């Protein structure tokens with residue numbers, strides 16, 4: 001049975017009700033268990049669970065240290081392209097947004113990656129909008145092949161594919177696949193995705209399974225908090241993780257915790273998730289899934305990120321840019337608009353235009369980041385908190 005079938009049969013309504021109305025006693029009982037059910041998880045994320053946050057935080061901290069030690073894994077996103085055929089209301093790359101676009105050449109990808117390597121990173125997340133013309137499967141394979149020798153960890157966050165299309169990417173050296181469901185609420189999903197192949201909710205929901213079948217050894221999932229009720233999303237992603245742990249058990253699983261950030265198009269979040277809610281969710285996920293990696297990106301401000309490290313986060317991005325060419329200015333001279341899949345050169349003298357090689361502007365980013373510290377500053381902070389920043393956590397020689 002695929003996760004779609006299991007998801008459709010989940011008693012989501014009653015679980016959400018529990019997450020809204022559980023009493024303190026129910027939370028305590030759930031917290032005391034060694035193996036938690038989805039109903040227990042719903043108790044932990046309830047308002048009553050929020051009253052016990054300090055207690056939950058101590059348990060979560062201890063569980064994280066026991067399973068992961070005092071380490072934080074670091075990774076960097078490398079945006080290959082901001083071209084996209086989809087319209088997602090909350091994303092700056094939406095095809096109808098008149099933004100500055102570019103797709104990096106292989107040399108430019110290498111240039112960006114080398115800059116990140118120079119900072120110490122060995123885990124790379126290649127990100128691209130979904131556009132078969134500019135971001136073809138062959139292009140992705142070539143990017144991976146060009147980076148593989150220098151990068152022991154290469155994950156992908158790109159448009160979903162068939163398992164057969166993923167296989168050449170795994171063979172080229174990609175080992176991780178990240179796919180955010182964005183929202184597990186079908187109605188909100190339909191409202192948010194107004195055009196493009198991404199409208200297919202079920203196809204996206206089954207993507208991690210197809211990735212696993214293709215041989216990815218790391219899988220990352222998540223909703224994007226700010227679209228539907230956060231407790232509904234949290235229960236859904238917990239159910240998804242539970243399914244993947246049972247059915248894709250050879251892969252390492254991570255859950256990310258992204259909240260919506262300002263972006264081109266100026267979409268406003270539809271729902272609110274407070275900092276305290278986020279902290280409660282970190283603890284609840286850790287108690288439910290002691291071995292799953294929890295990922296926190298630069299979407300969150302520095303102070304909050306620092307505070308969440310001891311609670312259960314195990315992986316962070318740092319010094320990130322969300323625009324292609326953001327680390328070195330690569331591709332600047334090719335920046336353009338895209339209309340109906342066609343490149344439209346910037347008009348000479350337009351506000352974005354500047355002479356070749358010397359353009360003042362970069363391509364447009366996917367969203368604004370909140371933690372603007374450099375990777376070295378983040379690594380230093382991790383050390384000050386008594387943790388070890390880990391830049392490299394895998395080597396192909398281990399399985400050779």
Ligand code: SF4
Nearest residue numbers: 084086088091094129
């Ligand atoms: S969220 Fe992804 S698919 Fe949607 S517009 Fe942005 S880049 Fe494209």
